Amino acid sequence: MALVSKGPWLDDDEQKAWRSYLLMNRTLETHLERHLQRDFGLSKSDFEILVNLSESESGRMRAFELSRSTQWEKSRLSHHLTRMEKRGLIRKEACDSRYPEIVITEEGLAAIKECAPVHAARVREFFVDVFGPDRLAVLGEVADEIVGTIGKHCDDDCPLEARS
Amino acid sequence: MALVSKGPWLDDDEQKAWRSYLLMNRTLETHLERHLQRDFGLSKSDFEILVNLSESESGRMRAFELSRSTQWEKSRLSHHLTRMEKRGLIRKEACDSRYPEIVITEEGLAAIKECAPVHAARVREFFVDVFGPDRLAVLGEVADEIVGTIGKHCDDDCPLEARS
DNA sequence: CCGCTCGGGTTGACACATCAACCAATCGCG
DNA sequence: CGCGATTGGTTGATGTGTCAACCCGAGCGG
Numbered sequence: 107m108a109l110v111s112k113g114p115w116l117d118d119d120e121q122k123a124w125r126s127y128l129l130m131n132r133t134l135e136t137h138l139e140r141h142l143q144r145d146f147g148l149s150k151s152d153f154e155i156l157v158n159l160s161e162s163e164s165g166r167m168r169a170f171e172l173s174r175s176t177q178w179e180k181s182r183l184s185h186h187l188t189r190m191e192k193r194g195l196i197r198k199e200a201c202d203s204r205y206p207e208i209v210i211t212e213e214g215l216a217a218i219k220e221c222a223p224v225h226a227a228r229v230r231e232f233f234v235d236v237f238g239p240d241r242l243a244v245l246g247e248v249a250d251e252i253v254g255t256i257g258k259h260c261d262d263d264c265p266l267e268a269r270s
Numbered sequence: 271m272a273l274v275s276k277g278p279w280l281d282d283d284e285q286k287a288w289r290s291y292l293l294m295n296r297t298l299e300t301h302l303e304r305h306l307q308r309d310f311g312l313s314k315s316d317f318e319i320l321v322n323l324s325e326s327e328s329g330r331m332r333a334f335e336l337s338r339s340t341q342w343e344k345s346r347l348s349h350h351l352t353r354m355e356k357r358g359l360i361r362k363e364a365c366d367s368r369y370p371e372i373v374i375t376e377e378g379l380a381a382i383k384e385c386a387p388v389h390a391a392r393v394r395e396f397f398v399d400v401f402g403p404d405r406l407a408v409l410g411e412v413a414d415e416i417v418g419t420i421g422k423h424c425d426d427d428c429p430l431e432a433r434s
Numbered sequence: 435c436c437g438c439t440c441g442g443g444t445t446g447a448c449a450c451a452t453c454a455a456c457c458a459a460t461c462g463c464g
Numbered sequence: 465c466g467c468g469a470t471t472g473g474t475t476g477a478t479g480t481g482t483c484a485a486c487c488c489g490a491g492c493g494g
Binding site (some may be wrong): 149151178179181182185186189204206 | 447449450452453454458459460
């Protein structure tokens with residue numbers, strides 16, 4: 107089927123690189139997530155939350171700090187935290203005047219302590235080591251450039267509400 | 271909070287590159303998907319299906335061909351196709367003996383013809399051009415290597431059913 | 435012919451994400 | 465003081481992804 111008239115199209119090399127990149131993403135993501143799920147019963151999202159909490163002093167954060175560091179929207183975060191609380195990975199604790207703090211539980215801490223090294227090993231095996239130090243460094247640079255470009259363009263961090 | 275004993279951990283540079291990569295992914299994905307959605311009412315998934323169909327001769331494919339080229343599981347595909355049919359982007363047509371063919375509708379074709387060039391332009395702007403030809407070529411290589419490595423390791427394309 | 439398995443495909447239940455609407459305490463300021 | 469706007473957070477509806485179970489026709493062994 108004819109593929110639309112030539113516009114600001116990608117040429118063959120670009121097309122190929124882009125699709126390779128997409129495939130790599132999908133493959134890596136599903137692989138890592140699959141094993142996280144299978145071996146530890148954690149989703150990528152659970153993992154992200156637990157990492158953030160465990161990296162903070164004292165293992166407790168306010169929800170909006172989590173929101174900032176994960177870049178999630180607040181409703182997604184709220185929903186996910188209630189699910190995680192139901193599973194005993196975290197707890198919401200009323201603290202000063204208002205707004206609960208999110209605390210990682212013993213169980214949550216145990217879970218991430220167990221799975222983090224294994225996960226890291228996988229990242230090393232399938233990502234870091236395949237790249238090798240040089241290409242990895244280059245990737246890091248480009249990645250930051252891209253994030254910068256998009257951030258700049260979609261100006262004030264583009265929260266989507268900015269719409270006529 | 272202490273971050274777990276040093277295991278097969280990632281060192282700082284590796285960690286940083288990995289996180290930059292993750293952030294780039296998320297940023298790029300949400301940016302592209304957001305605009306696809308906003309400007310054309312299509313999700314990334316819709317787009318992927320429509321691209322595949324429109325690239326085939328005659329705009330019709332069997333479901334399992336789509337499943338192969340998108341790498342989706344069959345149930346996801348089935349669900350998504352019924353939704354897309356409800357929205358008039360595709361049609362399921364009974365053909366030879368059994369098993370319907372998936373056909374792109376006029377509407378679906380119009381939609382992708384309209385949005386594909388715009389999407390491609392975005393990919394160029396925020397991905398291709400930021401990389402530049404050299405680094406892009408390198409990325410393409412690495413991406414293929416990674417896909418190869420995972421494919422080989424998780425041996426027979428790891429369909430997850432392979433489990434004791 | 436019977437009963438097997440097997441592959442393509444659907445279905446239902448559930449986890450998850452997104453959007454819009456809402457709520458409640460605080461802050462700015464008259 | 466009082467009241468409106470803002471901020472942090474929750475809720476519900478709806479769309480999407482995943483898993484497991486199922487359906488059904490084809491091929492095949494007996």
